[in-house]
Amino acid sequence: MTAPGEAARRKPARRPTIKDIARRAGVSESAVSFALNDRPGVSQDTRARVRRVAEELGWQANSAARALSGERAGAMGLVLARPAQTLGVESFFLQLVSGIQEVLSARQIALLFQVVEDLDTECALYRRWWAERRVDGVLVVDPRTDDPRPELLAALGLPAVVVGGPAAPGPDPAEPSAGEPSATEPATAEPSATEPAATPPHPLLSTVWADDAKAMARILDHLYGLGHRRIVHIAGLPGLAHTARRIQSLRTEADRRGLDRRQVHSVTTDYSDAEGAEATRRLLDAARPPTAIVYDNDVMAVAGASVAAERGIPVPGALSIVAWDDSALCRVTHPRLTALVRDTPGFGRLAAQELLAVLDGGPLRTVQGELPHLEARESTATPPPG
Amino acid sequence: MTAPGEAARRKPARRPTIKDIARRAGVSESAVSFALNDRPGVSQDTRARVRRVAEELGWQANSAARALSGERAGAMGLVLARPAQTLGVESFFLQLVSGIQEVLSARQIALLFQVVEDLDTECALYRRWWAERRVDGVLVVDPRTDDPRPELLAALGLPAVVVGGPAAPGPDPAEPSAGEPSATEPATAEPSATEPAATPPHPLLSTVWADDAKAMARILDHLYGLGHRRIVHIAGLPGLAHTARRIQSLRTEADRRGLDRRQVHSVTTDYSDAEGAEATRRLLDAARPPTAIVYDNDVMAVAGASVAAERGIPVPGALSIVAWDDSALCRVTHPRLTALVRDTPGFGRLAAQELLAVLDGGPLRTVQGELPHLEARESTATPPPG
DNA sequence: TTGTAAGCGTTATCAA
DNA sequence: TTGATAACGCTTACAA
Numbered sequence: 170m171t172a173p174g175e176a177a178r179r180k181p182a183r184r185p186t187i188k189d190i191a192r193r194a195g196v197s198e199s200a201v202s203f204a205l206n207d208r209p210g211v212s213q214d215t216r217a218r219v220r221r222v223a224e225e226l227g228w229q230a231n232s233a234a235r236a237l238s239g240e241r242a243g244a245m246g247l248v249l250a251r252p253a254q255t256l257g258v259e260s261f262f263l264q265l266v267s268g269i270q271e272v273l274s275a276r277q278i279a280l281l282f283q284v285v286e287d288l289d290t291e292c293a294l295y296r297r298w299w300a301e302r303r304v305d306g307v308l309v310v311d312p313r314t315d316d317p318r319p320e321l322l323a324a325l326g327l328p329a330v331v332v333g334g335p336a337a338p339g340p341d342p343a344e345p346s347a348g349e350p351s352a353t354e355p356a357t358a359e360p361s362a363t364e365p366a367a368t369p370p371h372p373l374l375s376t377v378w379a380d381d382a383k384a385m386a387r388i389l390d391h392l393y394g395l396g397h398r399r400i401v402h403i404a405g406l407p408g409l410a411h412t413a414r415r416i417q418s419l420r421t422e423a424d425r426r427g428l429d430r431r432q433v434h435s436v437t438t439d440y441s442d443a444e445g446a447e448a449t450r451r452l453l454d455a456a457r458p459p460t461a462i463v464y465d466n467d468v469m470a471v472a473g474a475s476v477a478a479e480r481g482i483p484v485p486g487a488l489s490i491v492a493w494d495d496s497a498l499c500r501v502t503h504p505r506l507t508a509l510v511r512d513t514p515g516f517g518r519l520a521a522q523e524l525l526a527v528l529d530g531g532p533l534r535t536v537q538g539e540l541p542h543l544e545a546r547e548s549t550a551t552p553p554p555g
Numbered sequence: 556m557t558a559p560g561e562a563a564r565r566k567p568a569r570r571p572t573i574k575d576i577a578r579r580a581g582v583s584e585s586a587v588s589f590a591l592n593d594r595p596g597v598s599q600d601t602r603a604r605v606r607r608v609a610e611e612l613g614w615q616a617n618s619a620a621r622a623l624s625g626e627r628a629g630a631m632g633l634v635l636a637r638p639a640q641t642l643g644v645e646s647f648f649l650q651l652v653s654g655i656q657e658v659l660s661a662r663q664i665a666l667l668f669q670v671v672e673d674l675d676t677e678c679a680l681y682r683r684w685w686a687e688r689r690v691d692g693v694l695v696v697d698p699r700t701d702d703p704r705p706e707l708l709a710a711l712g713l714p715a716v717v718v719g720g721p722a723a724p725g726p727d728p729a730e731p732s733a734g735e736p737s738a739t740e741p742a743t744a745e746p747s748a749t750e751p752a753a754t755p756p757h758p759l760l761s762t763v764w765a766d767d768a769k770a771m772a773r774i775l776d777h778l779y780g781l782g783h784r785r786i787v788h789i790a791g792l793p794g795l796a797h798t799a800r801r802i803q804s805l806r807t808e809a810d811r812r813g814l815d816r817r818q819v820h821s822v823t824t825d826y827s828d829a830e831g832a833e834a835t836r837r838l839l840d841a842a843r844p845p846t847a848i849v850y851d852n853d854v855m856a857v858a859g860a861s862v863a864a865e866r867g868i869p870v871p872g873a874l875s876i877v878a879w880d881d882s883a884l885c886r887v888t889h890p891r892l893t894a895l896v897r898d899t900p901g902f903g904r905l906a907a908q909e910l911l912a913v914l915d916g917g918p919l920r921t922v923q924g925e926l927p928h929l930e931a932r933e934s935t936a937t938p939p940p941g
Numbered sequence: 942t943t944g945t946a947a948g949c950g951t952t953a954t955c956a957a
Numbered sequence: 958t959t960g961a962t963a964a965c966g967c968t969t970a971c972a973a
Contacts, residue, residue: 229686
């Protein structure tokens, strides 16, 4: 149409409106609206004609107008609260987002994405988005054990889904009574896979989560089966809900097998390679170092493997390593790392679907993602005797 | 106010509008609008009162209404066109986005982020966003050597900034005449750092780019200085503009030093660890393998180091390795990798600022980001004799 | 089945 | 310095 370049830049083509369509199709604006929104009250004939004209003109509803007239904003929000430096090497988020969008974009819904420094800023942003009517709902990631966001969102009435799960899932006790091994613990027995839990663990928001407890149990099955009895879990940030779940599960599993809690335990970090390496060094310096270490992310696992190499400790000969979350990283190191593989884009899809369900007035519920599987590679083996 | 929980979820608090403010402050709606938008035509007194009331009510402009009344949408768009599987381990994008948002959020501008499969989908999305008036402008990433996006965006009149630079920067010839070494090449001589180039290399859109040519020259300075004469560059996707620039620069630099083009050259990959490893294997199998390899990203560099380890080739004893782009990865491997460090969030900030400038009617121009520096670590050293 | 008209919350143009 | 009033593009009663 217009010649590209400066001219086009200054004088953009006018976007067609339903008025244009109405005129061209020889009907009223409301007829156009009905026709394009699949609403009854317009003949097949008119509907078809209107559709054709809209197609010809390349019409797309003006999102602002649609939002203004009581309809939805046509956008969801996702806030990532992390200090800028912490935006490390992690494929998790991009994959999650890609899964989320696969579902949202099929419904022509946009995703507002924002990276902020901290939780307070995140809360302020929710308030602003709500007041501005910018989004129809939000996905809350990195849930904490003590999280102000669900209450805020519930109070605002902004539909939301917590991605990553509650601090204490359904039947799980927050903390088992100290001296009581829980072989009969119902928690990790048989949670219904991919089915909504009977009681929502979080009273305010729908939740999509992964069964970290069972995943940890799988890792322990693997290591215990190989003969490991001194297993340390180098966890991520202590405030995160899934960290708490994993730590809890490790305890439960250790107790169930009658393992010594001093030899099977967790330490928390900030997920960085630096703290992962540091924690590893401390552990290996101990009198009776662990024979296996489980890292809460791939970066720390690689950092840990590197520390072992530095000290001449053979992996998996003297030390087995497991990474929670797989990535290219785990496959390029030597030895290649045994990793817990999960379908992150699938998790994102699930979260987006649940958010859409909430928007459609669905019930408050808790949905569980696919159970991850352990991909055994070269970094885990039978521990040395003793 | 309202009790949280189900009730709040169903009956969200009503958001205040300027009408509420007008009533409460005892003025007209237009007075409120003027007062809140810092426009003249209202007394100091009224302005202050209106402001106070707005504050009390927690008012925020309804973005849809604002957008509808001819104002801006208050959002920018960013599309990442990548097959889902390729969303690998890369901190680049999250850091870029975080920088972009630092600038945008200071102006209350949201970022619409979308991951799509390919360039066609990306173009379709721009059209849709434009038709929907969803965004005021977009940031175009991963520019290609033959890129349909600038023309499309210019034709639509959608303000945009290309992030990552043109295929052939300013004075750079697209391809030097074959047999003519270019010691006198003005291209890499002294491009003005961080200042707009005299002539926009791209006739349609403003561009923010990094001087890959100079960066490559720095890497070559380092390696050549150490004594390397057989240097291979394992590049990324051949279609990307910066890949072309780096390849071109390597040629120029090789010629300038009278190096043999058969021994100093580039090979392209898809950026994956798999192709990075594969290319490395092929190179090391050659009769006269390179003594130094430059990888276009951190993942491939680590994969390459891993291949060397696999074959018992000491790094840096027999092979030096340089990674283009630093990350935790480069610091956790053994030996730690020499890397080209750049300020990615800073680059994002620059891009966002430029986009705002374009929106404010600024001139079409090309802005250069900070020149990256080479962080020499343990993976580069003097090559073995011969 | 269709058209008319009101309203969504702003901004912008007028008179007063 | 103010206050009506008309856009903006769409949805949706309601009337024809």
